Amino acid sequence: MHDFTEKDKEILYNLDTNSRKSIRRIAKEINIPENSLRYRIKRLEDKQVIIRYYTSINSYNFGFNVIKFYTKYININSAKKRQIIDYFSKMPNTWVVSTLEGEFDLGIIFWVHNINSFYPIWNKIFVHHGEYLTNSKLFFQYEALSFRPTYLITNKIRPENEKYDITRQEKQLEISKNDMKILQSFSSNAKTSIIKLSREMNLTSSTISNRIKNLKKNGVIQSYRIDIDVSKLGLYHIKADVFLNNLKDISKVIKSFKKCPYVVCIMKSIGHSDVEIEFHVKNIAHFHQLMMKFMDKNPKTIKNYTFFQGRISHKLRWIPQIIKSKNRSNMIKY
Structure with missing residues (x-):
């Protein structure tokens, strides 16, 4: 995007702090006329800079765990690659489906209840597509810290008071069917209106608002x-x-990289590596520069690192699409 401006960056950063904010509020916060803001946001959407509006949901808190699957293609052609991507994208319990470049070609993140529920999925993947996949790795994610794209507004140390999301199991909750409907709607579109939900669910707007407040509180x-x-x-x-x-x-390591404005996620997992760090960087050389900066200051801390590039995001959904009740009451226990 050759005509991308500093004001556009400010808009993107502001939207990522709360994409449900009103145009009036954003315009006031970044000192821009409302009509100009609407035009710029529409332009960012049309140019696919803004891919989607989503809700960060901590599905760990109602019984889900995260398994990440990375793999490399073999014996592949364009049609088969598209078929495999569609296969994973249509699965109701995939969180992320991404095309990669480097050590791996494809990355999938699953929501699962436990290893017993995941094994049939794993088995089916290799029954149907095993001849096209190699060098496959699994990670069992314990915790993820998701940061705002601070680099859009500064290349200095990330402000200590900048909000970030922590995704891990902190409590075990029971979620009502109505709450689940709200989450399902918000997961695919964070800008879903409360009035629209009220009509679809046959509940008052105040009831919907109170349920949302409670979901945020928990x-x-x-x-x-x-x-x-x-x-x-x-x-x-x-x-x-x-x-x-x-x-x-x-x-x-985590404390140090949290300060980097180009770091957008840090994950603790069991599996291939000790810690996973995601960056948005100017180029590969910039990435290595950030890694070496830490390693020079902290010798003998990092043994080594590998990396790959995220190319295309095919799916991003922070909650499984199909949830089955484990009992016959109006509560779904996870």
């Missing part, structure tokens, strides 16, 4: 954000798998 709804195609901004989405010499240093 840490289920964390924030309303936007999915940005950073390639349109001339940036690269890089994920690093970091291997430490000693796991006792993991807190130090």
Whole structure:
């Protein structure tokens, strides 16, 4: 996007802090006329810089766990690749489906109740597509810290008071069917209106509003954000798998990288690496520069790291699409 301006960056950053904010409020916060703001947002949408408006939902809190699957293609052609991507995108319990470049070609993130519920999925993947997949790796995610794209407004240290989302199991909740309907709607469109939900669910607007407030209070709804195609901004989405010499240093690593304005996510997982870090960077050299900056200041902390690039986001949905009740009451227990 050659005519991308500093004001456009400010708009994107502001929307990512709360994409349900009114035009009037955003215009006031960034000092721009409302008509100009509407035009700029529409333009960002039309150019697919803003891919979607989504809700960050902590599905851990009602019984789900996260398994990440990375793989490389073999014996592949364009039609088969499209078929495999569609296969994963249509699965009701996939959170993320992404085309990658580098160590892996495809990344899938699943919501699952437990390993017993995941095994049939895993088995079916390789029964139907195993001859086209190799070098497959699984990660069992424990925690994810998701940050705002601070680099849009500054290249200095991330402000300490900047909000970020923590996705992990903090409590075990029972979610009503009506709450689940709200979450299902918000997961695909964070800008869904309360009036529209009220009509669809045959509930008053005040009832819907109170349910949303309660979901936020219980840490289920964390924030309303936007999915940005950073390639349109001339940036690269890089994920690093970091291997430490000693796991006792993991807190130090996380604390340091949290300050970096180009870091957008840090994850603790069981599996291939000790910590995973996602960046939005100017180029590959910029990514290595950020890694070496830490390694120079903290010698013998990081053993080594590998990385790959996120190319295309095919699906992003923070809650499974189909939820089955485990009992016959009007509550769904997870």
